[in-house]
Amino acid sequence: MAFLRLAALKALHGTSHTLLLRRGPASAVRAFSATMSPPSRAVVHELFGPPDAVTKVTELPPVEIKENDVCVKMLAAPINPSDINRIQGKYPVKPQLPAVGGYEGVGEVHSLGSAVRGLSPGDLVIPSPPSSGTWQTYVVKEESAWHKIDRGTPVEYAATITVNPLTALRMLGDFVDLKPGDAIVQNGATSMVGQCIVQLARIRGIHSINVIRDSALSDEVKEKLKRLGADKVYTETQLDLKKVKEFLANIPEPALGFNCIGGHSATTVLAFLGQGGTMVTYGGMSKLPVTVSTSSFIFKDLSLRGFWLQKWLGSNKAEECRVMLDHLLGLVREGKLTYEMERVPFDDFQTALDKSLGKLGGGQRKQVIIF
Amino acid sequence: MAFLRLAALKALHGTSHTLLLRRGPASAVRAFSATMSPPSRAVVHELFGPPDAVTKVTELPPVEIKENDVCVKMLAAPINPSDINRIQGKYPVKPQLPAVGGYEGVGEVHSLGSAVRGLSPGDLVIPSPPSSGTWQTYVVKEESAWHKIDRGTPVEYAATITVNPLTALRMLGDFVDLKPGDAIVQNGATSMVGQCIVQLARIRGIHSINVIRDSALSDEVKEKLKRLGADKVYTETQLDLKKVKEFLANIPEPALGFNCIGGHSATTVLAFLGQGGTMVTYGGMSKLPVTVSTSSFIFKDLSLRGFWLQKWLGSNKAEECRVMLDHLLGLVREGKLTYEMERVPFDDFQTALDKSLGKLGGGQRKQVIIF
Numbered sequence: 001m002a003f004l005r006l007a008a009l010k011a012l013h014g015t016s017h018t019l020l021l022r023r024g025p026a027s028a029v030r031a032f033s034a035t036m037s038p039p040s041r042a043v044v045h046e047l048f049g050p051p052d053a054v055t056k057v058t059e060l061p062p063v064e065i066k067e068n069d070v071c072v073k074m075l076a077a078p079i080n081p082s083d084i085n086r087i088q089g090k091y092p093v094k095p096q097l098p099a100v101g102g103y104e105g106v107g108e109v110h111s112l113g114s115a116v117r118g119l120s121p122g123d124l125v126i127p128s129p130p131s132s133g134t135w136q137t138y139v140v141k142e143e144s145a146w147h148k149i150d151r152g153t154p155v156e157y158a159a160t161i162t163v164n165p166l167t168a169l170r171m172l173g174d175f176v177d178l179k180p181g182d183a184i185v186q187n188g189a190t191s192m193v194g195q196c197i198v199q200l201a202r203i204r205g206i207h208s209i210n211v212i213r214d215s216a217l218s219d220e221v222k223e224k225l226k227r228l229g230a231d232k233v234y235t236e237t238q239l240d241l242k243k244v245k246e247f248l249a250n251i252p253e254p255a256l257g258f259n260c261i262g263g264h265s266a267t268t269v270l271a272f273l274g275q276g277g278t279m280v281t282y283g284g285m286s287k288l289p290v291t292v293s294t295s296s297f298i299f300k301d302l303s304l305r306g307f308w309l310q311k312w313l314g315s316n317k318a319e320e321c322r323v324m325l326d327h328l329l330g331l332v333r334e335g336k337l338t339y340e341m342e343r344v345p346f347d348d349f350q351t352a353l354d355k356s357l358g359k360l361g362g363g364q365r366k367q368v369i370i371f
Numbered sequence: 372m373a374f375l376r377l378a379a380l381k382a383l384h385g386t387s388h389t390l391l392l393r394r395g396p397a398s399a400v401r402a403f404s405a406t407m408s409p410p411s412r413a414v415v416h417e418l419f420g421p422p423d424a425v426t427k428v429t430e431l432p433p434v435e436i437k438e439n440d441v442c443v444k445m446l447a448a449p450i451n452p453s454d455i456n457r458i459q460g461k462y463p464v465k466p467q468l469p470a471v472g473g474y475e476g477v478g479e480v481h482s483l484g485s486a487v488r489g490l491s492p493g494d495l496v497i498p499s500p501p502s503s504g505t506w507q508t509y510v511v512k513e514e515s516a517w518h519k520i521d522r523g524t525p526v527e528y529a530a531t532i533t534v535n536p537l538t539a540l541r542m543l544g545d546f547v548d549l550k551p552g553d554a555i556v557q558n559g560a561t562s563m564v565g566q567c568i569v570q571l572a573r574i575r576g577i578h579s580i581n582v583i584r585d586s587a588l589s590d591e592v593k594e595k596l597k598r599l600g601a602d603k604v605y606t607e608t609q610l611d612l613k614k615v616k617e618f619l620a621n622i623p624e625p626a627l628g629f630n631c632i633g634g635h636s637a638t639t640v641l642a643f644l645g646q647g648g649t650m651v652t653y654g655g656m657s658k659l660p661v662t663v664s665t666s667s668f669i670f671k672d673l674s675l676r677g678f679w680l681q682k683w684l685g686s687n688k689a690e691e692c693r694v695m696l697d698h699l700l701g702l703v704r705e706g707k708l709t710y711e712m713e714r715v716p717f718d719d720f721q722t723a724l725d726k727s728l729g730k731l732g733g734g735q736r737k738q739v740i741i742f
Contacts, residue, residue, distance in 0.1 A: 092670045262665050284665025291662045294633050294655025297677025299463045304675035306668025 005040065005060040005100075035111065036062040037071045042136030043349060046098040048089025052353055055087060055101060057346075060136065067115040068142050072125055076159035077105030077134040078341070079356040079367045081283070082310075086132070093310065095132050102135030106149075106158035116143045123148050124155075128322050129313040130162045137346075137371050147322050149329055156341050156368045157332045160192070164366075165328045165337065166321070167282060167309045168196035172204070174312075175278050175305060176256040180205030183231075183251050185272040186258035187211040187265040188285060190221055192366050195228060195339040197258060202229030203336060207251045211236060211268050217363065228338070236264065241271040248272070256280070263288030270296060278303040341366045376411060376431040376471075406482065407433040408442045412742075413507030414720060417469040419460025423724055426458060426472060428717075431507065438486040439513050443496055447530035448476030448505040449712070450727040450738045452654070453681075457503070464681065466503050473506030477520075477529035487514045494519050495526075499693050500684040501533045508717075508742050518693050520700055527712050527739045528703045531563070535737075536699045536708065537692070538653060538680045539567035543575070545683075546649050546676060547627040551576030554602075554622050556643040558582040559631035559656060561592055563737050566599060566710040568629060573600030574707060578622045582607060582639050588734065599709070607635065612642040619643070627651070634659030641667060649674040712737045 039062050045054040065071050083101055085091045109123040119125065128147035133139060149158055171193075172178065184201055188194050189210035201208045212221055214235045222233040231251055239247060253274025259266040260283030269279055270292060279302065281290060296302045313321060331337035342365040344352040352367035354360055410433050416425040436442050454472055456462045480494040490496065499518035504510060520529055542564075543549065555572055559565050560581035572579045583592055585606040593604040602622055610618060624645025630637040631654030640650055641663060650673065652661060667673045684692060702708035713736040715723040723738035725731055 092666075281665055281668035283669070287665075289662045289664045290668070291660045292675065293660045294652055294658075295463075297652035297661070297675065298654075298679045299677075301677055301679065301682065303677075304663070304668065306670075306672055306674075308669045308672065311672065 005042075005063050035065040035113070037065055037111070037138050037140050038062060040136045040138040041346070042133075043101045044098050045087050045101065048087065048094070048097070051084055051087040051101075052350070052357060052359070055353070057349060060100075063140050065111060065113050065140055066142075067113040068144075069113040069140050070109055070116055070119055070125070070143050070146055071111045071138055071140045072107035072146065073110040074105055074107040074134060074137055074139055074371045075124075076155040076343075076368050076370050077102045078156075078160045078163075079352055079369065080104070080163050081285075081356075082163065083135075084356060100133040100136050103132055104130040104159065104162045105134035106153075106155050107139065109146075110138065113143075118143060119146060119148060124151050124153065124158065125149065126158055126162065126325070128162065128325060129318055135349075135369065147325065149326070150333065152333055153329050154332070155370070156343055158329065159368055160339075160341065160366065161325055161328050161332070162321075163309060164192035164339075165196045165200075166324060167307065168193045168200055169324055169328060170309070170312060171258060171280050171282065171307050172197065172200055172206070172256075174307070175280055178204065178206050178256060181207075181252070182256075183207035183209060183248075183254040184256045184258065185209040185211070185254040185269050186260075187236075187269050188258075188260035188283065189225055189230065189233065190363075191260055191283070192339050193258075193260065193282065195225070196337065198225060198228045198230045199331075199337050203331070207231040207254075209248065209251065209254060209272055210234070211239070211265065213265075214238075215363065236268060239268060239271075241268060244268075244271045253277070258282065259290065260285055261288075262286045262290055266290040270302060273300075273302060276301045276303075278305060280305050280307050282307045339366070341368045343368050343370050345369075346371045376413075376434050406436040406484070408436055408482070408509050408511050409433060411507045411509040412717070413504075414472045415469050416458050416472065419458065419465070419468070422455055422458040422472075423721070423728060423730070426724070428720060431471075434511050436482060436484050436511055438484040439515075440484040440511050441480055441487055441490055441496070441514050441517055442482045442509055442511045443478035443517065444481040445476055445478040445505060445508055445510055445742045446495075447526040447714075447742065448473045448740050449527075449531045449534075450723055450740070451475070451534050452656075452727075453534065454506075455727060471504035471507050474503055475501040475530065475533045476505035477524075477526050478510065480517075481509065484514075489514060490517060490519060495522050495524065495529065496520065497529055497533065497696070499533065499696060500689055506720075506740065518696065520697070521704065523704055524700050525703070526741070527714055529700065530739055531710075531712065531737065532696055532699050532703070533692075534680060535563035535710075536567045536571075537695060538678065539564045539571055540695055540699060541680070541683060542629060542651050542653065542678050543568065543571055543577075543627075545678070546651055549575065549577050549627060552578075552623065553627075554578035554580060554619075554625040555627045555629065556580040556582070556625040556640050557629035557631075558607075558636040558640050559629075559654065560596055560601065560604065561734075562631055562654075563710050564629075564631065564653065566596070567708065569596060569599045569601045570702075570708050574702070578602040578625075580619065580622065580625060580643055581605070582610070582636065584636075585609075586734065607639060610639060610642075612639060615639075615642045624648070629653065630661065631656055632659075633657045633661055637661040641673060644671070644673060647672045647674075649676060651676050651678050653678045710737070712739045714739050714741050716740075717742045 125146040257269040257279040262284040263286045355364040496517040628640040628650040633655040634657045726735040
C-alpha cells in the first residue's frame with residue numbers, strides 16, 4: 001500500500017535519500033518470506049504548499065503484497081485541479097504527509113497476493129472508488145479496491161473517467177428530474193466536466209446552454225462544443241443578462257444550471273434559470289463567491305446547491321459507482337463520450353504540472369501522465 | 372366585492388369625488404331588488420408608487436351582496452412590508468388598479484347572501500387564503516373565502532396570524548426534518564416572523580440562535596427574545612465569524628437557518644450552519660444580496676432556498692392553511708404565541724403608514740389598524 005511505502009519514507013524523514021534508495025532491498029530482507037512489489041517512482045510531497053515547489057519525483061521502496069493485495073503497474077493518471085488543491089493543503093480532507101499525489105488513474109495487474117481470485121496479471125484496472133496516491137509506477141491495494149475494466153478502453157479515458165465524467169453524470173441526475181426536451185445551462189463549458197455535461201445531456205435529449213469565457217479562440221471553442229452536441233454557446237460579454245431569455249431562442253428555460261466559476265459567471269447561470277430552477281456549484285475557478293439577489297430566492301424560487309464527488313463516493317456508493325463507470329467507459333468505447341486531453345510522459349511531469357497550474361498560459365488541455 | 376367597488380371607482384376616474392360619494396344610493400336604486408353592502412371607507416391607490424404619496428382614504432360605494440356572498444365589517448388589519456411592496460409595484464403579482472391595500476385582516480360577519488348557510492351575523496372571520504383589499508371597513512366576498520375563527524381570539528392576533536406566523540410555521544416544517552434537540556439560526560430575530568420562529572421552535576424543543584442588529588436597545592431586545600424562548604441572542608458585531616462555533620456553546624450546529632436581511636447578516640447565518648445545512652431566505656431588509664463562497668457549496672454542502680407564502684398558498688393549500696391557522700390561533704389563546712404590535716385607529720392610518728415606512732425611526736412595532 002502507498003501508506004506503507006510512505007510510513008517507511010516518514011521514518012526516514014530527515015535522513016539522506018541515499019538511505020531511502022537502499023531501503024528497498026533492506027525491507028525485502030526483513031520481510032523475508034513475503035512477496036514484494038517493485039520499487040515505485042512516485043510524485044511525493046512532504047509538506048503542503050505550491051505543487052511546483054513541494055513535490056518531487058522519488059523512488060519509494062518495495063512494499064509487501066499481502067494475501068488479499070494486488071500490485072498494479074500504473075499506466076496513466078491525470079492532473080486534476082483537486083489534486084493541486086490537495087497538495088496545496090486547501091482540501092478539507094488532508095492526506096497524511098508525506099503523501100503521493102493523484103486521486104484517479106488506470107493500471108495493469110502486475111502481481112497478486114495468494115488469496116486473490118478475481119483478478120489476473122495483465123487485467124486493466126482502476127481504483128474504484130478512487131483514492132489518493134495514483135501518481136506512481138506501482139500501487140499495492142487490496143483486491144476489493146480495484147475495478148476490472150474492458151481491455152479495449154483507451155488508457156487516457158480509463159485514467160480520467162471517475163473524477164470529471166462521473167461528476168457530470170451525477171450532477172445531471174441527482175438534483176432535478178430532467179426529461180427529454182428540458183434544458184440545462186452551465187458556465188466553464190470547456191472544462192472536462194463541461195464537455196461531458198454537453199454530451200451526456202445530448203444523449204438524454206436534454207438541451208444545453210453553454211457559457212464560455214471571452215478569448216481570441218472563442219469562435220473555435222464554440223464550434224468544438226457544438227460538434228459535441230451543445231445547443232447554444234455564448235461568451236460572457238456576448239450576453240445581456242436583462243434580456244437573457246432572448247438568448248434561449250426556442251429552448252425552454254433551464255431547470256438546472258452548473259457553476260464551476262463563481263462571480264459574474266455564476267450570475268449568468270442564475271439569470272438563465274427558469275422559475276424554481278436549481279444551480280449546482282462544483283468549482284470556483286474565478287475564486288469569486290456566488291452572489292444572489294433576495295428576489296431570486298423568494299419570487300423566482302431558485303435553489304442553490306453544491307456537488308462534491310468525494311462526499312458522494314464516501315456514502316457507500318462503491319457498487320453504484322462501478323456500474324456508472326462501466327456505463328461511461330462504454331460510451332467512450334462507442335465514441336459517444338470524448339474530451340480533450342494531452343498525454344505526457346512521466347519524465348515530463350514537471351511540465352505537465354506547470355501547464356496544469358496555468359504557468360504556461362490558460363486553456364491548456366487536461367494533462368494525463370503516461371507512466 | 373372589492374373589485375366591483377373599484378370598477379365603479381375606475382369608471383369615475385377623472386370626475387369629481389362628490390359624484391363618487393353620491394354613487395352609493397344611485398347604485399342601490401339601479402340594483403333595486405339586491406341586498407347591498409354599506410359604503411366602505413378604504414385605503415385606495417390608483418397608481419403604483421411611494422405608499423405615503425399614492426394612497427388615500429376614500430369612501431367606496433355599496434356593492435351587491437350576491438346569494439353566496441358574505442359582507443364582513445372589518446375589525447383589524449396590519450401593515451406588512453409586503454403590503455408596502457405591493458403598493459410600490461415591486462411585487463411580482465401586481466393588483467389591478469385602482470386597488471385597496473392590505474392582504475390579511477379580521478372582521479365580523481355583517482350581512483349574508485340568501486344561499487349562505489355556514490356563517491351567521493356576528494361570526495368572527497378571516498379571509499383565508501388571504502387576498503388583497505383588507506384595508507377597508509366592509510369587504511364582500513363569497514362565503515368560501517371566509518374562515519370562521521374562535522370568538523375568544525384577540526382581534527390584533529386574528530388580523531395578523533396568516534402572513535407572518537404561518538410563514539414561520541411553514542419554514543420550520545418545509546425544508547429540514549428537525550427533531551427535538553436540533554437547532555436553527557436566524558437573523559432579523561425581532562421581526563414578527565423572527566419572534567414566531569423562536570416560540571414555535573421552543574414548543575418543538577428546537578434551540579434557536581438569534582442574530583439582531585446592533586442598537587442602543589440591544590440588551591433590552593436580547594432579554595425580550597430570551598423571555599420568548601430564544602437560547603442565544605447575539606448582535607452582529609458581537610460575533611467573530613471565524614470562531615462562530617464558540618458562540619454555539621453547548622447547542623448543536625444548526626441544520627436550518629433563516630435570512631430576512633441579506634448582506635453580511637446572511638453570511639452570519641451561513642457561518643453558523645453545520646455540514647449539509649439549509650438557509651431559507653424570506654426577506655431582504657438590507658437590500659443587499661446574499662454572497663456565498665464556493666467552498667460553502669462544495670465542501671460544506673450548504674443548500675440555499677427561498678420561501679414565499681403567497682406561492683405556497685397558491686398551490687391548493689386552502690384547507691391545510693385553515694388547519695394551521697386554527698393551530699396558531701389556539702397557541703395564541705393559550706398564551707404560547709405572542710408578538711409585539713401597536714393598535715392604531717383607522718383615523719391615524721397615515722401615521723401608522725409612516726411608522727411602517729420607517730419614517731419615524733427604526734424598531735417600530737407592527738402597526739395594526741383598528742377599524
